[in-house]
Amino acid sequence: MNLNPISVSQLTYLDSGQFIVRLLTDYSESGLNPVTDPDFKALHDSLIAQSPIYNAALMQIRAKAETEELIVLDRARDRKITTLKRANSVFEFSEETVEITAYREINIVLRTYSDIGSSNYEAESLGVDNLIAALRKPSHFPFVQTLLLEGHVTNLEVANTKFKDKFNERSTEIIETEVYDAKALRKAILETYKDLAEYVFVMAKRKNTPYYIDTLAVVNSGRHYFATIIARQNGGAGGTLPPSV
Template structure:
C-alpha cells in the first residue's frame, strides 16, 4: 500500500487547514495510539501543536472574508432600496390621480424608514422586511400602480441573501494577532510530509497492522482532497476551452 498521490501545494488556503484537521480527526476516531511508535509520536505531536495556531490564522482569514461578503450583500440591498426610491420619484409630478395617490402612499412608507441603510445590520434587515411588507400591503395596491413589483421582489431577495449569510457567519472574532500564514503553511506541511512519508515507509518495511491502518487513515483525507482538486481542474479546463 502506498500514499495516495495528491499535490498538497495546490490546496487553497482554507482547504489546507481542513486537510490537516481531517487527518487528525480521522486518526483520533480510528482508535490508533501515536505512542505505539516513538518517532511517529514525535512527528504527530509536532503536527498537532502546529495545527492549533494555523487554524486560528485560517479562521481569521475566514472571518475577514465573511465580513467582506456581508458588506457586498449589504451594498446590494442598499442599492435595491435606492432603486425603489428613484422609481417612485418619477411619479412625483404625475397628472394621473391614481399615480399621485400611489406615489404619496409609498413615499410615506419610504420616509418612515428613510435612514434604514445607516442602521446596524439586524435593524436594517428588520426595517427592509417592514418596507417590503408595507408596500405590498398598502391600500389600493400602489406597488402595481407604480409598477414596483420587480424592484420590491429584488429587494426582498437581496435581504434574504443577506440574512442567510449573516446567520451562517463565523462566530470567531477577528483577533489582533498578526499571522504569517505563508510561513505557517510551509512549516506544518513540512511536518506533515515527513510524517506521511515515515508512515508509508514503515508500512512497507514492517507490514504490521499499526502502520498499515495508519496509512489508510492518511489516505482517507488525501483521496478526498485529491478528488476536489481533480474536479476543480476539470471545471477550469472546461472554462478555458469555452473562453
C-alpha cells in the first residue's frame, strides 16, 4: 500500500486545474460518500470550493495569452499596410508616365483607407478587406500590376486573415473585473490536496478498511496519470518522479 509518487510542482497551471478536477470527478463517480469521514469531507469540500475559482483564474491566463497573440497579429498586418504604402511611394518621382499614373491612382485608394490602422480590431479587419477589394477592382488592378504590388496585397490579405481567424476563435467567456492571483490560488489548492492525499494514505494504512483503501485507489489513479504526463513532458518514458505531493 503506497501513495503514488508525483511532483505536483512540475504540473503546469492548466494541468494543476485538471489534476484537481480529475480527483473530484473520479471520487464522485466512485460511489464513495465523503460523509463517512468528517475530516476527509472538510478537505474534499474545500477542494470543491477552490476548484471553480482556480479555473476562473486559468481563464484569465488564457484570455491574456490570446490578447497578446492578437496584438502580435495586429502589429503584423499594420506592417503589411505600411509596406504596401512604401512600395507604392517608390514610384512617386518616377520618370515613366505609366508608373506615375499608376502611383497616383493607387495612392488615391490608399489615402481613402489611411486611418484603418488606428481603428478598433473589427473595424480595421473590415477596412483591410475593403482596401484589398478596392485594389483588386478591374479599374485599379492593372495599376497594381504595373507597380508589382500584387505580392504586397496578397501578404496583407494573409496577415488580415490570420488576425480574423484568431479573433473569431478567441474565448467567448466574459472575464469578470475581479483579478485573480493564480499563483496564490494554485499554492492554496495544491496544499489542500496535499493534506487530503496524505490523510487518505495514513488512514488507509491505519484503518485498512474498504472505504479508505478505495479512496486511496481514487487518489492514486489521478496521481499515476499526471505523473506519466510530467515524465513525458520532461522527455522520459514514464520514469519514477520524486514523491512531492
